Amino acid sequence: MRSEAKDAAKDEVKVSESIEPYKLWNPDVALRRMGADTDLLHTMVDYFLEDSLLLLQELRQRIDAGDAAEASRIAHSLKGLCSNFEAEAATRAGAAVEAACMAGTLAEASSLIPTLTEQLSQLSHALMEWKESHSLGAG
Amino acid sequence: MPNVVVIDDDRSVCEMIRRSLEKICLTVSSVATADDGLTLIRNVSPDVVLLDVMLPGTSGLEVFQKIRDIDRKLPIIFITAGSDSSTAIRAMQLGGFDYVTKPLDLPALSELVEKAIATRRMMNTPVAMHMSDGPFPETESFVGRSPAMLEVFKAIGRVAAQNVPVLIRGESGTGKELVARAIYQNSARSGECFMAINCAAMPDALLESELFGHEKGAFTGADKQRIGKFEACSGGTIFLDEIGDMSPLVQGKILRLLQQQEFERVGGNKTIKTDVRIVTATNLDLDQMVVDGEFREDLFYRLNGITITLPPLRKRGEDVSLLLEYYLRVCAREMNRHDCEGISPEALEMLTQYSWPGNVREMQSVVRQSLLNATGPVIVPSFLPPELTTPMLSKTPELPQIDNATGVPSDLAPFVNRRLEADSRNLYAEALEQMERYLITRVLQATEGNQTKASEILGITRGKIRDRVNLFQISLGTVVSVEE
Numbered sequence: 001m002r003s004e005a006k007d008a009a010k011d012e013v014k015v016s017e018s019i020e021p022y023k024l025w026n027p028d029v030a031l032r033r034m035g036a037d038t039d040l041l042h043t044m045v046d047y048f049l050e051d052s053l054l055l056l057q058e059l060r061q062r063i064d065a066g067d068a069a070e071a072s073r074i075a076h077s078l079k080g081l082c083s084n085f086e087a088e089a090a091t092r093a094g095a096a097v098e099a100a101c102m103a104g105t106l107a108e109a110s111s112l113i114p115t116l117t118e119q120l121s122q123l124s125h126a127l128m129e130w131k132e133s134h135s136l137g138a139g
Numbered sequence: 140m141p142n143v144v145v146i147d148d149d150r151s152v153c154e155m156i157r158r159s160l161e162k163i164c165l166t167v168s169s170v171a172t173a174d175d176g177l178t179l180i181r182n183v184s185p186d187v188v189l190l191d192v193m194l195p196g197t198s199g200l201e202v203f204q205k206i207r208d209i210d211r212k213l214p215i216i217f218i219t220a221g222s223d224s225s226t227a228i229r230a231m232q233l234g235g236f237d238y239v240t241k242p243l244d245l246p247a248l249s250e251l252v253e254k255a256i257a258t259r260r261m262m263n264t265p266v267a268m269h270m271s272d273g274p275f276p277e278t279e280s281f282v283g284r285s286p287a288m289l290e291v292f293k294a295i296g297r298v299a300a301q302n303v304p305v306l307i308r309g310e311s312g313t314g315k316e317l318v319a320r321a322i323y324q325n326s327a328r329s330g331e332c333f334m335a336i337n338c339a340a341m342p343d344a345l346l347e348s349e350l351f352g353h354e355k356g357a358f359t360g361a362d363k364q365r366i367g368k369f370e371a372c373s374g375g376t377i378f379l380d381e382i383g384d385m386s387p388l389v390q391g392k393i394l395r396l397l398q399q400q401e402f403e404r405v406g407g408n409k410t411i412k413t414d415v416r417i418v419t420a421t422n423l424d425l426d427q428m429v430v431d432g433e434f435r436e437d438l439f440y441r442l443n444g445i446t447i448t449l450p451p452l453r454k455r456g457e458d459v460s461l462l463l464e465y466y467l468r469v470c471a472r473e474m475n476r477h478d479c480e481g482i483s484p485e486a487l488e489m490l491t492q493y494s495w496p497g498n499v500r501e502m503q504s505v506v507r508q509s510l511l512n513a514t515g516p517v518i519v520p521s522f523l524p525p526e527l528t529t530p531m532l533s534k535t536p537e538l539p540q541i542d543n544a545t546g547v548p549s550d551l552a553p554f555v556n557r558r559l560e561a562d563s564r565n566l567y568a569e570a571l572e573q574m575e576r577y578l579i580t581r582v583l584q585a586t587e588g589n590q591t592k593a594s595e596i597l598g599i600t601r602g603k604i605r606d607r608v609n610l611f612q613i614s615l616g617t618v619v620s621v622e623e
Contacts (some may be wrong), residue, residue, distance in 0.1 A: 035245045040158050047151040076193055080149050080220060083242040 026086035072101035148174035231366035252311035299325035309449030314502030331375035357406020
């Protein structure tokens with residue numbers, strides 16, 4: 001499932017050349033918050049790559065089904081996943097969808113999904129790059 | 140091993156918490172739903188619960204109330220998104236232990252969980268008072284049958300049930316926290332929460348915020364509203380240790396709280412009513428601090444209404460043998476030294492003759508060190524730590540190297556090396572004491588013995604400086620020095 005999720009994440013990556021990967025998140029602060037445990041950060045990256053696309057897919061379905069409460073909870077979870085990496089833009093995009101769902105304005109929430117999708121894709125790409133350049137055991 | 144239950148539907152949060160808390164030897168169980176969490180809490184009786192405010196199909200607040208129905212004393216720490224603290228604040232007002240925001244800061248979370256576990260232990264471990272010849276109770280005990288300790292036990296019995304403030308006085312290591320816990324456990328408030336705060340352990344501004352809470356924007360860094368201990372612990376008991384180290388501002392707020400049971404959060408205008416019993420403790424000479432204008436007289440008389448004074452161990456006569464027997468049994472069990480049979484007459488003579496400047500706390504450390512050193516079933520003099528076998532050492536502490544520029548002992552390294560070689564089991568406290576000795580001496584030297592200036596530089600009260608001057612036998616002349 002993990003590799004499928006990674007493949008799916010790669011498929012959705014549409015990174016503009018002008019965006020520096022590390023501006024999408026802050027590995028130093030994220031690592032400090034995790035008690036300087038690089039192994040744990042690797043695990044969190046794996047979790048993000050596995051869960052974010054599934055959550056995004058579920059979020060779309062809930063919005064389409066008019067289930068504002070559940071859509072809001074899922075958007076909240078996505079926001080939390082992004083905040084683990086100090087990924088400000090992605091966290092903000094998740095928060096905007098959450099707020100719209102909480103307000104019951106699902107049409108607005110739906111209109112915000114492309115931005116969230118784009119942010120999640122960019123973040124996934126940046127996290128994968130970090131993972132490849134910081135493979136465990138390589139120091 | 141203390142155990143922690145995490146209720147959060149985000150598996151990344153559960154995993155981060157598990158990995159972080161297992162590093163500090165805690166057992167962590169995680170569940171994703173409220174129902175599973177409540178079942179788990181009933182089954183494992185955890186020491187702390189970490190609860191997400193946003194769970195599938197329910198709110199954290201609802202779950203919080205259900206957990207309180209199972210165990211009113213269980214410390215619950217809320218996990219909330221940074222922007223969504225209103226639910227957690229409401230829960231804090233109802234008696235939650237604290238809350239943390241996402242993204243989680245794992246080192247800070249570990250520290251908070253350790254604090255919650257200590258609070259849980261203080262609330263739940265009964266403090267027994269042992270004064271007969273019968274077997275020692277299995278719980279944490281107040282051991283003693285000297286007239287001075289019998290007076291303490293009687294005083295605890297007299298004041299516990301009365302809803303009045305109590306001031307506990309006594310030297311460091313005499314067991315002031317145990318008295319506070321015994322008062323709480325024998326009071327009508329024993330079913331409510333108990334919180335202990337060391338007033339000397341944090342800067343004034345932080346202490347004020349910790350006790351009274353603050354409003355969003357009250358000061359730089361106050362990015363959200365925070366509920367203080369006096370609000371969160373309404374209905375319960377708050378133990379303020381080292382009360383002599385409070386700033387005049389906090390003293391004033393505590394006085395008002397004692398008089399009217401009301402206060403305002405830092406930066407707030409709204410008056411908040413509470414209902415807490417305050418138990419305080421100090422090892423400082425508050426009477427002298429009042430004379431010197433460092434402690435409010437009105438607060439002193441409010442706190443001093445009922446005072447329990449703990450005697451130093453050197454004045455407890457036969458209690459020394461009784462306590463040695465007790466701690467030997469407790470420590471032997473903790474350290475799996477089931478072969479330990481007792482203390483030889485020669486070693487017992489040295490132990491009973493010792494002055495115990497660190498009181499009961501020092502005795503616990505000495506018994507542990509002796510058991511570690513012991514290669515046989517009986518503690519003989521050679522197994523005792525050096526401060527007992529070399530009496531001069533206890534009177535003249537090992538001084539580190541001299542800083543040539545100032546003449547003040549400064550280098551910790553040789554001291555630490557010597558204590559490591561001696562297989563110390565109390566090195567953290569010993570090293571802190573060496574550091575403190577140097578710091579106070581050096582600053583007093585810089586201020587030419589002026590304690591007011593020194594207290595400004597150090598950011599501590601003059602009372603504390605005076606206490607350390609006496610403790611470290613610092614000679615206040617034109618040139619300040621540590622007496623040899």
